[in-house]
Amino acid sequence: MNDWDDIRFFLEVARAGSISSASKILKVNHTTVSRRIHSLEKKHGVRLFERSRDGYQMTEAADAIYHQALEIELQNQQISRTLFGQDTRLEGPISLTMPHDIFEYCLAKDLAEFHQTHPGIQLKLIVGKGVLNLSSREADIAIRLTPSPPDYLVGREVSGLQHALYSTDTNLNTNKPVGLVLWGGETTIPKWASQHFNECYASLYVDDLSSMYAAVKAGFGVARMPCYMPDSLNNPLVRKLPIQLPRSEWSVWVLSHVDLRKTARVQHCREFLVTKLLNKKPLFEGQKGQT
Amino acid sequence: MNDWDDIRFFLEVARAGSISSASKILKVNHTTVSRRIHSLEKKHGVRLFERSRDGYQMTEAADAIYHQALEIELQNQQISRTLFGQDTRLEGPISLTMPHDIFEYCLAKDLAEFHQTHPGIQLKLIVGKGVLNLSSREADIAIRLTPSPPDYLVGREVSGLQHALYSTDTNLNTNKPVGLVLWGGETTIPKWASQHFNECYASLYVDDLSSMYAAVKAGFGVARMPCYMPDSLNNPLVRKLPIQLPRSEWSVWVLSHVDLRKTARVQHCREFLVTKLLNKKPLFEGQKGQT
């Protein structure tokens, strides 16, 4: 009689559309999911899914309870956050999420220090590109580059964000066309390029900041990058061009869900991160690298 | 990881106030409840109950999630009803509730017949005095004596309800004081008695209709009873007095929760009960017994 928990399985199958994908999300064997759904159907004498070749299709009956199930999920997430919010121990797990270059170039050492001083706190780092959901507790603390965070998150804006143009070659006042390393999404030549160079063309598209940096270093040309990354590496081959770009509207935030603001270890870690990042403010605002 | 189901245990302990009473309601061993609560506390690093001598007292943390838990319970009940409402089989369990004398004196034979014709339907009869909650599916069909049922129940008013006065002795026009068999709650002499008898007194208080009937038969005096009960027994010793009492404002209803109105076997059984009870309308309206 796993009465209420079966709804959790139902919801995931309904959402994922198949037993096997649901099982991956639920982190259990697919046979378990299958059996739970079967027993739920048997118990209520109702068929919940039509088994077609392309997965499980919700029946009318399943459709009728789907919204309730979603509601229950939200309530359970709320409960989870509320309880976590009451946790006063300086031990236990914390999950962090941040852009992976922020970890690699700014915080790896600091977090190692945090780990040394708080061995009871089990840090879990999630650096995937997708923006994690802090409501469903996919992560407890997020470091985000964003213009303004949503209301249900609390935290601090630790620094503004300065971008600059980088290249191996600082002498670009020739008539030779300038190669540009651009983001995959950028279909047209961006303003910062057409404004400062007579002639330019896309030499490479990338989807990742480290790759962009590597491309620049390899001689693909000019790229616009947030200063903190190239400046912290401080490689003499990759030079910052003496062109002042306008300050980005985005800034660096350290964020948690409101419900977790009083959770001892989360609060502690968040304050630690804020302190460390404030120290790096010149780096984020582009006042550190050589020109 | 019985994630969601643990909330069910939490809620019941919070409501019942102790492990052992919760375990009785949940129909599991008390050790199971105890262990579930402990693991929930451990998992979230929060104390949910203060163990005092007189049971488990909710902490602040528990209080913070109590309402959410109640909400989840309602949603789960809704799901249960919705799914049951889609059950098109003419087999499976049905739980019925009714006053026990209605079963005993009116419907026992009819339900036996129903059982014969539908052996696949497992009838469960609950005749306890408490009014069962049709929302939480404590019962699927209720036969109730009530002036008007709540909105969320559907069903039919199958008959009005007539009361009459019964006694072994029909010659009460003497000066001898008349003994009255009354309900435990009745503190004063009711109207029907003072209106029709010069002098009367409470000879016995009862809390049950069968007991009232037995008392009358044993010679305790006069009692006001719904006609269906004494009239169906038709015992020559227990005579209906030739006094016409006003028709009761209450009537006989056959009811189900709205969500169950299309459940095949519930619908079927409800219609069966309606038919059978309509046949007994003269009995309920007092046109059957001898005077």
Add this chain to the structure above:
DNA sequence: ATTCATATGTGCATTATTGCATATTAAATT
């Protein structure tokens, strides 16, 4: 004080649930 009744916690055997290996099925690819 002693006994009783009630509530909760612990060790161990039983029972139920889960995962794994394997089979089956159907569509997609060659």
Add this chain to the structure above:
DNA sequence: AATTTAATATGCAATAATGCACATATGAAT
């Protein structure tokens, strides 16, 4: 048509959850 791939189902062994018997504690009743 043969092969591959992906999804779901089934038998059996490993694992986890449960109930039982017993132990402990605390207040109430004698």
